[in-house]
Amino acid sequence: METILSVKGLGKAFKERQIIKDISFEVKRGEIMAILGPNGAGKSTTIRSIMGILYPDEGTVKFHQCEAGKIPRHKIGYLPEERGLYKNVKVMDMILYLAELKDYPIKKAKERALHYLKKLGLEGKEKVSVEELSKGMAQKVQFIGSIIHEPELLILDEPFSGLDPLSQDVFKNEIKELAQSGTAILLSSHQMNMVEEICDRLFMIHRGQRVIEGTMADVKNEYANFKCTIRGNNEASVLERLSNVSRVEQKGNVAVIYLNQDVVVPLWLRRLPETLSIDELSIDRISLHEIFIDIATDQHIVKEGDASYA
Numbered sequence: 001m002e003t004i005l006s007v008k009g010l011g012k013a014f015k016e017r018q019i020i021k022d023i024s025f026e027v028k029r030g031e032i033m034a035i036l037g038p039n040g041a042g043k044s045t046t047i048r049s050i051m052g053i054l055y056p057d058e059g060t061v062k063f064h065q066c067e068a069g070k071i072p073r074h075k076i077g078y079l080p081e082e083r084g085l086y087k088n089v090k091v092m093d094m095i096l097y098l099a100e101l102k103d104y105p106i107k108k109a110k111e112r113a114l115h116y117l118k119k120l121g122l123e124g125k126e127k128v129s130v131e132e133l134s135k136g137m138a139q140k141v142q143f144i145g146s147i148i149h150e151p152e153l154l155i156l157d158e159p160f161s162g163l164d165p166l167s168q169d170v171f172k173n174e175i176k177e178l179a180q181s182g183t184a185i186l187l188s189s190h191q192m193n194m195v196e197e198i199c200d201r202l203f204m205i206h207r208g209q210r211v212i213e214g215t216m217a218d219v220k221n222e223y224a225n226f227k228c229t230i231r232g233n234n235e236a237s238v239l240e241r242l243s244n245v246s247r248v249e250q251k252g253n254v255a256v257i258y259l260n261q262d263v264v265v266p267l268w269l270r271r272l273p274e275t276l277s278i279d280e281l282s283i284d285r286i287s288l289h290e291i292f293i294d295i296a297t298d299q300h301i302v303k304e305g306d307a308s309y310a
């Protein structure tokens with residue numbers, strides 16, 4: 001697959017405080033790449049550096065072979081973290097204005113706007129003033145504005161925040177369709193379930209540095225250890241003493257036992273003491289949400305070569 005965006009060795013400091021360091025990744029045609037990390041990790045700083053809103057101190061950003069300064073901005077769509085549209089402008093005029101900024105033909109933009117307004121449940125709102133829209137509706141209009149000019153690369157900073165589950169689903173499907181039609185998509189999100197569902201690859205930042213990168217499957221294989229959930233009357237202290245246990249979370253009579261990375265599950269199960277009380281037992285891999293929490297709370301052992309924890 002053709003590389004559309006390539007970011008190499010990006011670094012940025014604010015007032016001598018290093019915010020991001022040595023950030024490198026690529027986004028390919030038709031792929032959805034997630035940039036993840038706890039609050040303040042440096043996701044928006046990375047995205048703003050890519051967009052040329054911030055000047056990175058180190059590193060390069062390339063769109064195809066074009067470097068900063070020569071990047072054709074009309075081929076990029078951007079939904080910034082801080083939402084904002086002109087308030088006393090009508091919905092259609094707002095979208096057409098955004099299309100015009102990207103030199104996109106107005107007639108075609110109008111057709112596309114009507115198509116997307118209908119698709120996102122805003123049919124008939126063309127002449128409504130932006131200030132009369134709900135927050136979620138305004139976000140949909142801004143999203144349409146970011147894709148109206150058929151960008152090759154779409155950068156979405158927190159596209160799902162502030163949306164109800166129904167609208168999140170609409171956005172999710174739309175993003176998937178755009179990728180299927182060849183758009184390269186980079187998105188930041190805190191909704192791990194969404195990321196797990198739609199993203200092909202992910203890049204996780206913690207304290208400004210890369211901690212995980214890979215396809216969803218690779219990340220799961222490498223970082224998603226197993227957990228064993230047992231319903232029964234067992235003391236947490238007994239479960240904690242079992243072999244290969246990294247931690248136990250117990251609520252009432254349900255205990256979730258997080259297992260170490262190299263555990264051989266059938267062997268571990270066979271070695272459970274006969275005295276354990278087991279009404280139900282299941283084994284699963286931990287979710288991306290749990291991997292995220294492990295990393296954000298420094299519980300995960302980061303491998304050599306990955307970000308060092310300051």
Ligand SMILES: Nc1ncnc2c1ncn2[C@@H]1O[C@H](COP(=O)(O)OP(=O)(O)OP(=O)(O)O)[C@@H](O)[C@H]1O
Nearest residue numbers: 014015019037038039040041042043044045046081
């Ligand atoms: N203009 C600025 N001046 C000084 N510090 C800044 C500036 N912009 C961001 N920062 C700092 O850089 C760090 C990273 O911020 P950034 O917005 O990139 O994080 P983020 O990962 O997008 O977080 P969130 O999930 O909360 O949106 C934060 O500590 C923030 O306070």
